[in-house]
Structures are given as C-alpha cells and as structure tokens.
Amino acid sequence: MNNLAHMATGFVAALLEAWQELRIHKLRVLLSLIGVTIAVASLTTAVAGASMAKQMMTEQLERQGRPALISTYAMDPSGQGIPRSSAEVSQAFAKTSERFNIEYTSMIGRTYGPQASYQGLNAETTVQVVDPSYGPMHRIFAQHGRWLESEDAKNLSPAVVVDKGLFTELGLDKGSLPATIDLKSGGDTVSVTVIGATSTRDMGMGGELWMLPQTYEHWFASSAPLDDVSYVMWVPIEGSEELAFEFARQMRAELPGYMVDSNRQDYLAWGADETLSQLSLVVGGISGIILLLGSLSLLNVAMVTMKQRIREVGIRRSFGATTGRIFFSVMMESVVATAVAGGLGVMISVALVTNPKLINSVLAMGIDDMPGFPVDAALLGMGVSIAVGALTGVLPALVAARVRIVDAIRV
C-alpha cells in the first residue's frame, strides 16, 4: 500500500514537473509542436472526413436500397417487355415472399409528372407507390409527421408522404401537417392529405411523393396507370444471390408465361464502397508522412534542448531523483506536450469537419444531415499524438537518465 502511494505520488509529481517544464519553455514547446499539431489535425481530419463522407455516402446509397435488396420484375409477353402491375403479379410476389418468410417487402410503382398544389403554389412531382416497409428498406423516415402505415389504406382522404423538396416547394411547414393538397394526375385532381415529410431530397428530380398501392389503385390508377412496377425485398446479405435465383424460379412457376427476373440492386452489389476506402488510404498515407516529419522535428528540438539541460538534470539528481524518475519525467514532458498538441489538432479537425459551410463548399453538395464527428477519429488523433510523444521522448529521456551526476553539476 505504501509502495503504491509512493508510486502514485511519483507519477503525479512527474506530471507536475512535465507541466512546469512546458509552462516555462512554452515558446520553444509551441514552436516545436506546430508540426505535430498540423499532422494530428490533418490525420484526424482525413480519418474523420473519410468516415463522415463514407457515412453520408452510405446513407445516400442506402436510399436506393439497403443491402441486400433484391428487386424482382415480372414482364408479361404482351407488355412489350415493360414490367406491368397486376393483381396476379402482386399476389404471386406476396405468396412467394411469404414462402421464403421474408419480412420486408414492397411494391414500387412510379408515375412521373403529376402536379401538386397547395395554397396557390404548384410543383411537379414523382409519385412513388410503395408499401409501408419501403421506408425502413430505403432508410427513409419521416422528419415531420409520420411515414405510411397499412391502416392508411382505409383513410377516406388519401394519405401521402412528401420529401423535403416538395415540402419546401409547396410552402408547407411542420405546424401545417397534416395538410390537404391537390394532386393532379392524368386529368383528375384529387385532394390528398400530407401526413408526413421526409428529410430526403431527390437531387435534380423534383419533389417526390409516396402513397400506398391501395390508395393509388382507388384514386388514380384508372386515369394514370403506373409507368413501371417492380417488387423489392430486404434480406440478409449472406446467401442473397442464391435467394434471388431461387425466388425468380418460384415466381416463374407462379406466373406461367411471364418473364421474371430477380437480382441484387443495392450499392454493395456494384462495389461503390471501394473508391472511398482507397481515398481514405491515400489521405491517411499523406497524413502519416506529415506526422513522421513533425515527429522528427520534435525529436531534433528535444535532443538539442536536452544537451542544454544537463546541469538541471544533475541538480535534480542531487535532490534525490532516481534515473528512472528522470527518464519518466523527461518522457512525460514529451507526452504531455504532444497530448496538448494532439488535443489542439483534434479540436481544429472537429472545427473543420463539422462546419457545414466548409463541407458543402468542398463536397459541392447540399448536405442537410451533418453526421456527428466520429469519436474513433478523435481517439485515433489523441492516441497517435501520445504515441509520438512517447516515441520522441525516449531518446532525450535516455540521454538525461545516463547523465553522470558529478559531471552534470559541474557543467
């Protein structure tokens, strides 16, 4: 217990000594640490930026469907190859997916060009006819109001969800939900109720509007049949290719004469994540080189300074400092200094990476949902700076510990 208390006191004292030394030589320390600060800031920014970009890209890509997303088309020979919607196909899909015990399934039908109007404001829109599972399958959630539910099919006023683009174009706000808007499609105008709005925005495609198949069938299908229809299901990645093959085979059995095709449609199936990994490697490599140069400059300054501090080491030894304590104190000076520099570097990185204006100007795209600064990048920055401090502290610490007291005092 006594030894433990003695060690704890020694540790606290070494930290205090290190801090005192840094305080006294703050200008020298500051200058020698600029390289480390810049290196840690760039390394952390590279890692955090890549991680955040990856997260943003993943979220964007997952809006096209979360892996593994299997898309199924059923083309009847009379439809000249265009996937058609019919009760027969829908039933076959429902029956087959139930047989495979697939929980998340949705129909996707689109019609382009309907006009949405609200209090004198008009906007062109793409109507997507989907089942409630479509939302979680595509990482689409209601930011205001709520997403579609099965019960909405029974509503006397057709329930719809709009995206952020349409929500803004129609001048809607959070307080106005649920809002009744007019939807003109195929010559008919129907009043529909906007029950929710998502945070997504369809880049350059105008606003999007979602409704249930039953709703579309009841109110719009007669005047504006859907342009193309497919069916999607969200399944575990493992075995998804085999499942798609088998699913298509069984669908064909259910739909004699139809051409059925099922395949993966999510971003992992076409390798979108590899580019980002390579970018992270390149930026990380450059940061590593900066860090190495910064460390060498730090080591150089530390070695020169230690030569000038030999007498001080001798004086401390005369107070009873052991070689171990001198070694630890000198190394702690380096560690504390680089930890402070690393902390500063991480703060600079956080300020850069979480600045929406800067990110938008660099990435040249409007990001509405800024992901949080990745904690692992901050921890990596701190860890690297402490490791650099320990590594660059070893040599001067060895020099200090090997000083002969008698010689040192006479210097």
Next chain:
Amino acid sequence: MSAAQLLQLTDVTRSVLLPDDSQLHILNGINLTVTEGDHIAIVGRSGTGKSTLLNILGLLDRPTSGTVAWRGKDASGLSARRAAAARGRDLGFVFQQFNLLPGRTALENVMAPLMYASGRDFWQRRKLASEALDRVGLGSRLDSMPQTLSGGEQQRVAIARALVRRPRVVLADEPTGALDVSTGRAVMELLDAATVDSGAALITITHDANVAALARQQFRLESGLLHPLSLEVA
C-alpha cells in the same frame, strides 16, 4: 548522550583513469567522521580534490577503495535507487554557483526537492517551501525569479532549498565563492544558524580561511589526505 554518527569515511581513495591510461590519484586515504550537529570545514587549494570528496560524502560518487558508512551501514552496498532516496531524504546541497533552476521562482526552486518526497512533504510542498524561505528572510520574495535576486539572495534561496527536507547533513561546496566578503560572511552565518537550529551537520568545502574559521572542526586537504587545522575567525 553522544551525538549519532552520520557519515564515516575510512581509508577512502579516489582515482580516475586519464586518456593516456595513467591513473590520477585524487584522494589517497581519507578518514573522516561526521556526527549530528557537526560543523566541519575542509579547505584546500583548487584541484586538491575538495569537490571529489564532497561528491563522495554526498553519495554522488563512489570511492575507488575504502569504505563510506552512512548511519553505520556501508554505503557501497546501496543501490543507485537507495542512494538517491538517502540523498533526497537526508542530504542537502549548497553549490558555489547556487544552481537554482532557471525559469522558476524562488518558491518553485525550494519546492523542487519536495517533488521527490512523498506523503505530507509532497502534498504540502508549497507551505513547507514558503516557511523555509521565510526562515532565510526571503518571505517577501517568493515569486521572484532568480535573475531578479542578488547573489546573496540567490544563495539564501539555495540554502532554503537545501534545508527544506530537513536533512541530517548539509554539504556546501564553496558557498561563498561567488559572493563578496560581507555577503559571504552573512550567508555563512545564516547557514550555520540554520543547521544548528535543525540539528543537521554542516560540511563546508572552501578555499577561504575566514569561512573555514566559522566551523568548529577544520581540515586541510592536501596531497589527497585530510590534515586537522586550527583557524581563528579574523
């Protein structure tokens, strides 16, 4: 009751190997006993080995032959760690050039040895250092930097620093060497009084006969040997 024996040097020699492989014999058989409350002065010309002897007395260096007993035990068997602990706990040093730590205030300089202490001495280092500076008459200069203090004041800071851990032996290497005569005398009187108060033994290495005369025992170091002296205060 007789005073406790602190240091005993028996037939201590110290030689160093020169670049031409010959031996330079600095100390040739030193015998010295230091007990509590002693005030010993060792005089000698430059190059006679006074500092070498002080380093051996301060456990900073080891003799080539002979024994150094620290509180009755052979110090040659002490590990570097134990020697450092003994130095920190029981020995105080006062140097000719003061050797104050640069960039630190008077208070921080006096606190410095307490950084190697544990328990109360470590945690109450500020209070103990303030008291030590107060005792040497520098209670109002706690936050002064060394370069703003006069030579005499700097040496008083060094004395406060040497005494702050209440050592049993204070080793002073030419403590007045960098001071004028009157300041040097004042510093020596302060050092003498402070060690008498604390009961510590004081060993002063000097080439100044007037400084040596203040001690109760005097020796001359010549040809690597100690010879008793009898000096009167001028």
